[in-house]
Amino acid sequence: MYGNRNASGGGTRPAGGSTPTADGTARQHRRKVTAPALQARKGGQPIAMVTAYDYTMARLLDRAGVDILLVGDSLGMVVQGRSSTIPVTLEEACYHTRAVARGAEYAHVVGDMPFMSFQVSATQAVQSAGKLVKDGMAESVKLEGGEDVAEHVSRIVRAGIPVMGHVGLTPQSVHALGGYRVQGKGQNAAERIVADAIALEQAGAYAIVLEAMPPDAAAEVTEAVSVPTIGIGAGAGCDGQVLVCYDMLGMTVGHNPKFAKHFAEVGDQIHTAVQDYVREVRDGSFPGPEHCYRTNESRSEKKKLAVV
Numbered sequence: 001m002y003g004n005r006n007a008s009g010g011g012t013r014p015a016g017g018s019t020p021t022a023d024g025t026a027r028q029h030r031r032k033v034t035a036p037a038l039q040a041r042k043g044g045q046p047i048a049m050v051t052a053y054d055y056t057m058a059r060l061l062d063r064a065g066v067d068i069l070l071v072g073d074s075l076g077m078v079v080q081g082r083s084s085t086i087p088v089t090l091e092e093a094c095y096h097t098r099a100v101a102r103g104a105e106y107a108h109v110v111g112d113m114p115f116m117s118f119q120v121s122a123t124q125a126v127q128s129a130g131k132l133v134k135d136g137m138a139e140s141v142k143l144e145g146g147e148d149v150a151e152h153v154s155r156i157v158r159a160g161i162p163v164m165g166h167v168g169l170t171p172q173s174v175h176a177l178g179g180y181r182v183q184g185k186g187q188n189a190a191e192r193i194v195a196d197a198i199a200l201e202q203a204g205a206y207a208i209v210l211e212a213m214p215p216d217a218a219a220e221v222t223e224a225v226s227v228p229t230i231g232i233g234a235g236a237g238c239d240g241q242v243l244v245c246y247d248m249l250g251m252t253v254g255h256n257p258k259f260a261k262h263f264a265e266v267g268d269q270i271h272t273a274v275q276d277y278v279r280e281v282r283d284g285s286f287p288g289p290e291h292c293y294r295t296n297e298s299r300s301e302k303k304k305l306a307v308v
Contacts (some may be wrong), residue, residue: 033067033108034161037141039206042228047207047240049110049230050248053079053096057245058103066107068230069095070142070242071110074170078246085171088114090128094136101137110164111138115172118143118152127150129161140207144170146196148202157204165200167193167221168234169212183219183231193217194224201225209242210234212259234258 031037031041031140041047049068050059053075061069075096076088090113097111111132115262118125132138140162141244153163168183177183197208207228210218215235222229222238231238246252247260251267280286 007105019048024302032106035108037109039069039227042226042239047228047230047266049242051101051242051244052100054246055099055103058100058107061245062104062107067240067283068110068112068242069100069104069107071100071136071138072142072244073114074244078244078252084174086174088119090114090131092131095119095305097132097136097138101139109137109139110142111136111140113141113143114189119145120151122152122155124228125149126155126159126161128272129163130159133222137214140164140206142166146193147199150199153200153203153205163203163205165197165205165208165229166211167196168218171211180212181294182212182214184213190214190217190220192267194221197221197225197229201227207240210238231255 017137027191038047046069048065049070050061050066051072051074052061052069053071058069059117071093073085073088073093075092076082076085078090079096082088093111093114099111113125113128113132117128129141129143129244132141135203136173142164143152144166145152146165146167153165156163169180171179171180184193193213197210200208205227207230208221208223208225210229210231212233215237218229218231218234219237228239230240230242233240243260244252247257248263250262250265252260253267256262277286
């Protein structure tokens with residue numbers, strides 16, 4: 001599952017180099033993306049992260065070249081139709097992460113730690129992170145918070161589990177924040193986010209998500225830490241970017257965040273395709289002969305003889 005496998009599914013690919021394709025062109029081998037490899041990309045090639053919640057989407061995104069597949073607790077809103085991420089359980093996170101991990105050959109798989117799966121104590125945080133890795137097949141975990149969860153991060157890292165931090169707008173704290181509001185406005189607020197990010201770095205986080213903050217604040221955080229920052233609604237000054245897959249593909253129903261660029265309008269295409277399907281089923285044009293298996297010849301002959 002996690003090795004560099006060849007197209008037929010057997011054996012492993014070499015770590016680097018290239019092989020000729022059918023048309024004679026060279027195809028560069030991809031390496032399995034790891035937490036240390038991502039950490040080493042600070043200030044280098046920008047990191048592309050996208051959320052995924054199932055096997056099929058994971059395979060598509062992985063083959064397209066994304067570096068990280070984040071199984072975010074955003075699944076509560078975009079998959080389950082809830083009004084926030086708060087109701088998502090650890091068991092649900094493990095279920096979706098397992099599905100994504102099966103579809104990820106190269107991308108690094110990050111499992112999000114749901115609300116109240118780590119806040120109680122550092123011991124609880126280690127146990128929950130361990131479950132996401134052992135039962136959910138995650139390769140690292142992400143948790144929200146700054147200085148207040150630094151000890152939790154440190155304990156998880158000491159247990160051998162890579163941790164991605166998350167500061168700025170932390171959706172699990174939506175009630176305390178008074179809604180999904182931009183964070184880091186003003187120098188004092190920006191300095192608090194910088195302090196949170198530094199605390200996470202010192203605790204051992206290999207990367208930090210920066211959500212919903214002014215670009216100058218995000219740039220200040222990015223400069224203050226030696227680990228990569230991955231922005232979502234935080235401007236172009238981060239070391240990488242992340243989007244929810246349904247937002248990126250134009251499949252979101254209802255409100256679209258300001259920062260969510262549609263790289264396609266797949267939602268419209270799905271709508272049109274389903275309309276066409278419904279019409280053809282109702283007018284009898286689907287299925288046609290080309291969509292059917294061959295008629296059983298022996299039964300056809302018997303019917304002809306019976307008629308004669």
